[in-house]
Amino acid sequence: MKTHVKALVVGGGAVGTSIAYHLARAGWDDVMLLERDELTSGSTWHAAGLLPLFNMSFATTHIHQYSVEFYKTLEAETGLNAGFSIVGNLRMAQTKARMDEYMLYATTAETCGVPYEWMTPAQMKDRWPLLRTDDLEGAIFHPTDGYINPADVTMAMAKGARQRGVVIERKWQVDAYEWTGSEWRVTLTKMVEKGGNLVASDEQQVITAEHVVTATGNHAQRTANLLGIKIPAIPVEHQFIVTEPDPALVEYRKNGGAEHPVLRDADAKWYVREERGGWILGPYERGAPARFQYGVPDSFRADLFPLDLERIEEEYMSMIHRLPTSETVGLKDDFNGPICYTPDGNPLVGPAPGLRNMWLAEGFSFGITAAGGTGYYLAQMMVEGEAEIDMASLDPKRYGSWMTTDYAVAKNEEAYEHVFILHHPDEEREAARPLRTSPAYDRQAARGAQFGQVNGWERPNYYAPAGFDDHAARSFRRGGWWQYAVDEAKAIREGVGLIDATAFTKHVVKGPGATAFLDWFTCNKLPKVGRINLTYALTAAGTTRTEYTIVRRGEDDYYLVSAGAWTAYDGDFLRKAAEDKAGEFGYIEIQDVTTQYGVFAIAGPKTREVLNAVIRDADPATALSNKRFPWLSARRIELGMCPVDAIRVAYTGELGWELHHPIEMQNYLFDLLMRAGEAHGLKLVGARAQNWLRQEKSYRAFGTELGRDATPQEADLPRFIDLGKEFHGKEAMLEKGIRSTCCTLLIDGPQDADPWGREALYLNGEKVGRLTSGGYSVAFGKSIGMGYLPPELAVEGTKVEVKMLNQLWPAMVTCDSPYDPKNETIRKDG
Numbered sequence: 169m170k171t172h173v174k175a176l177v178v179g180g181g182a183v184g185t186s187i188a189y190h191l192a193r194a195g196w197d198d199v200m201l202l203e204r205d206e207l208t209s210g211s212t213w214h215a216a217g218l219l220p221l222f223n224m225s226f227a228t229t230h231i232h233q234y235s236v237e238f239y240k241t242l243e244a245e246t247g248l249n250a251g252f253s254i255v256g257n258l259r260m261a262q263t264k265a266r267m268d269e270y271m272l273y274a275t276t277a278e279t280c281g282v283p284y285e286w287m288t289p290a291q292m293k294d295r296w297p298l299l300r301t302d303d304l305e306g307a308i309f310h311p312t313d314g315y316i317n318p319a320d321v322t323m324a325m326a327k328g329a330r331q332r333g334v335v336i337e338r339k340w341q342v343d344a345y346e347w348t349g350s351e352w353r354v355t356l357t358k359m360v361e362k363g364g365n366l367v368a369s370d371e372q373q374v375i376t377a378e379h380v381v382t383a384t385g386n387h388a389q390r391t392a393n394l395l396g397i398k399i400p401a402i403p404v405e406h407q408f409i410v411t412e413p414d415p416a417l418v419e420y421r422k423n424g425g426a427e428h429p430v431l432r433d434a435d436a437k438w439y440v441r442e443e444r445g446g447w448i449l450g451p452y453e454r455g456a457p458a459r460f461q462y463g464v465p466d467s468f469r470a471d472l473f474p475l476d477l478e479r480i481e482e483e484y485m486s487m488i489h490r491l492p493t494s495e496t497v498g499l500k501d502d503f504n505g506p507i508c509y510t511p512d513g514n515p516l517v518g519p520a521p522g523l524r525n526m527w528l529a530e531g532f533s534f535g536i537t538a539a540g541g542t543g544y545y546l547a548q549m550m551v552e553g554e555a556e557i558d559m560a561s562l563d564p565k566r567y568g569s570w571m572t573t574d575y576a577v578a579k580n581e582e583a584y585e586h587v588f589i590l591h592h593p594d595e596e597r598e599a600a601r602p603l604r605t606s607p608a609y610d611r612q613a614a615r616g617a618q619f620g621q622v623n624g625w626e627r628p629n630y631y632a633p634a635g636f637d638d639h640a641a642r643s644f645r646r647g648g649w650w651q652y653a654v655d656e657a658k659a660i661r662e663g664v665g666l667i668d669a670t671a672f673t674k675h676v677v678k679g680p681g682a683t684a685f686l687d688w689f690t691c692n693k694l695p696k697v698g699r700i701n702l703t704y705a706l707t708a709a710g711t712t713r714t715e716y717t718i719v720r721r722g723e724d725d726y727y728l729v730s731a732g733a734w735t736a737y738d739g740d741f742l743r744k745a746a747e748d749k750a751g752e753f754g755y756i757e758i759q760d761v762t763t764q765y766g767v768f769a770i771a772g773p774k775t776r777e778v779l780n781a782v783i784r785d786a787d788p789a790t791a792l793s794n795k796r797f798p799w800l801s802a803r804r805i806e807l808g809m810c811p812v813d814a815i816r817v818a819y820t821g822e823l824g825w826e827l828h829h830p831i832e833m834q835n836y837l838f839d840l841l842m843r844a845g846e847a848h849g850l851k852l853v854g855a856r857a858q859n860w861l862r863q864e865k866s867y868r869a870f871g872t873e874l875g876r877d878a879t880p881q882e883a884d885l886p887r888f889i890d891l892g893k894e895f896h897g898k899e900a901m902l903e904k905g906i907r908s909t910c911c912t913l914l915i916d917g918p919q920d921a922d923p924w925g926r927e928a929l930y931l932n933g934e935k936v937g938r939l940t941s942g943g944y945s946v947a948f949g950k951s952i953g954m955g956y957l958p959p960e961l962a963v964e965g966t967k968v969e970v971k972m973l974n975q976l977w978p979a980m981v982t983c984d985s986p987y988d989p990k991n992e993t994i995r996k997d998g
């Protein structure tokens with residue numbers, strides 16, 4: 169056995185095998201794939217093999233789309249037939265809301281080049297007469313996907329990998345990882361058969377590897393323990409049943425009837441496909457329990473759990489309703505296996521938190537569908553430094569150190585149960601909440617806050633009268649909450665509003681090396697002491713890794729504020745970069761102070777009047793004047809008895825301050841501001857109104873306009889890039905040029921809907937770009953969005969069209985910051 173490799177992939181399921189294949193295809197010629205048992209002996213062997221393209225996420229849709237196309241090429245490359253039946257995939261809708269969901273999905277699919285067709289109930293009945301369609305609204309049909317044999321596709325990828333030089337070792341289990349400072353020392357144990365069990369022998373082996381990828385499926389908890397990290401990948405039971413042949417189906421096929429596509433009755437929570445004249449029913453039922461949260465027992469090999477028919481009775485009955493001929497058909501087989509989940513249902517793909525050259529590919533619930541694309545994009549990240557799509561939404565560090573086993577269990581069970589719910593874009597999931605609350609949570613709740621969850625934090629989305637039901641208010645169009653968000657947005661434009669921004673990520677960077685480090689780490693000029701700037705840390709590929717507001721508190725003392733959703737993601741990058749550069753720049757101290765400071769953002773033309781009433785200063789009337797507290801500066805002030813690090817910025821684009829305060833004094837400050845604000849109509853404002861307001865100012869948001877697929881130049885932020893200095897990623901950014909450009913659009917859309925930021929943009933019938941954000945503008949009285957267009961189109965006055973609700977609606981590119989383009993209100997003196 170080889171004892172040193174460039175890359176060691178652990179886990180020979182569909183995912184690990186694809187990663188090994190793609191690393192070799194990307195040019196790494198020294199790759200080993202390790203499997204403790206046989207290839208495909210994990211979850212892969214019992215998967216139903218469906219390859220659904222449907223996905224609301226841009227990154228995941230790309231991954232699934234790649235897989236479907238890639239699997240079609242495998243036979244030509246390897247000579248092995250992966251058993252790909254391209255029967256298409258029919259998603260039926262029982263309700264108008266479900267059709268709305270499909271229309272939103274369809275426009276996202278268009279941004280990724282995924283083909284689809286609409287079908288009426290009559291068209292379905294005509295094509296597949298066994299289907300009951302009289303109670304359906306319609307369906308979306310994907311002609312290019314279908315199902316595959318999971319073991320065969322894995323074996324084909326394994327053969328392709330071997331042909332490209334990958335060494336595959338079976339019956340070796342990884343039992344220890346040790347980072348030497350330059351490579352991983354991986355200890356393996358030879359596994360042997362004993363009485364039908366797989367047991368560890370005394371034989372051990374050490375392999376060193378520059379890079380390790382773990383793709384250990386249901387064994388993710390053991391992997392987490394070996395690595396000393398938390399991984400929220402915990403399996404849930406998933407069953408499917410296989411019926412005896414259905415005589416009506418057999419007859420239909422005998423008479424030349426086309427094979428049924430994979431059927432999905434989303435409102436009934438199941439998929440069905442043909443299997444040797446019978447049917448496979450796969451329900452996503454309520455009550456499926458999480459398993460193996462502390463590891464897979466040694467006794468569980470390629471095993472299954474007992475069938476729980478009672479749990480899936482409702483779905484079973486609804487299959488009979490939809491396919492009436494299945495009523496008299498008996499059951500032939502059943503599978504109840506562990507299917508790995510994560511709290512949001514997306515896999516964990518990317519660098520492991522805190523570790524070097526350790527890559528995770530864990531938590532796959534659609535692992536057969538995702539394996540091909542995951543291999544392709546992860547190999548790009550490892551070999552080239554970045555993938556061509558932004559993989560942040562799959563990054564393992566989207567959960568922080570607050571994540572526990574109980575949390576993962578509750579959320580993973582919920583993610584499973586939610587597979588077929590209506591995926592409202594304004595959905596907030598209920599499990600494991602409230603968990604992380606700022607002190608003012610109860611006060612906000614008492615005032616009608618309807619909370620959303622970001623990175624575990626409860627954050628008000630909007631405020632509504634007592635008894636309001638957020639769940640019933642959700643919609644693909646303007647939800648029942650829409651008017652409240654309009655009123656809140658208007659309060660900030662016309663009066664004064666208070667937003668809880670406590671979830672912001674906050675890091676202190678200080679020490680003798682801090683200034684040189686941050687100057688290299690970020691692309692804008694560093695601010696002077698007492699001032700702030702907006703800046704970007706780039707990836708090695710020149711794209712945007714993180715957006716920071718940097719406050720310079722002292723010569724070598726900085727306070728960095730970044731997006732609340734990304735604390736661990738930002739912290740990991742910052743710490744690793746600082747470690748790398750400490751030798752060159754000197755000692756750099758990094759502290760994550762996120763949970764030490766609360767943040768209230770107060771904004772609106774009447775902001776000064778509210779703050780002047782509570783500020784303690786020798787001359788309170790001038791304390792917040794432009795002279796003493798200019799725009800883009802930071803100062804310690806005292807509001808009543810609360811020391812506040814105030815920053816004069818407002819993400820809403822109105823006169824305002826961010827009030828960073830000791831978290832333990834938050835309730836005191838909240839009460840003080842609410843009392844002082846009463847006379848001025850101070851309104852509590854949630855994240856939804858804020859999101860609309862920032863689009864009126866063309867403020868890019870991290871995770872939508874800003875990410876690892878576009879450079880800050882493409883995000884059209886030249887004023888925040890200092891090309892006169894050297895910074896990380898600069899050369900790569902310049903080399904990339906401008907492939908597409910971020911712009912803001914005003915949209916004459918439907919009367920009852922706004923874009924969500926996933927819609928395709930068209931010009932003369934041709935797709936030319938996509939929206940990344942969307943919403944409603946109170947300043948312009950119409951829909952607004954931000955997105956990317958080819959540079960020649962991203963200029964003020966260009967007319968394009970937005971695809972919403974299956975129609976094209978006129979949109980026009982506006983100037984940057986269409987509301988108050990000269991920043992007069994934000995800079996107003998007083």
Ligand SMILES: Cc1cc2nc3c(=O)[nH]c(=O)nc-3n(C[C@H](O)[C@H](O)[C@H](O)COP(=O)(O)OP(=O)(O)OC[C@H]3O[C@@H](n4cnc5c(N)ncnc54)[C@H](O)[C@@H]3O)c2cc1C
Pocket residue numbers: 178179180181182183184202203204205206207208209210211212213214215216217218219340341342343383384385386387406407408503504505506507508529530531532533534535536537538
């Ligand atoms: C009933 C059922 C139906 C499903 N149907 C579908 C479907 O239709 N479509 C779809 O896309 N997905 C489906 N899935 C999900 C799919 O099975 C999984 O997402 C997929 O198999 C995950 O692949 P993987 O490679 O990540 O994990 P696995 O296939 O579990 O592979 C992990 C491998 O790692 C090995 N390993 C673990 N630890 C170590 C170690 N320390 N050293 C060496 N080797 C190690 C294991 O032995 C195992 O072989 C289904 C799942 C179930 C339960």
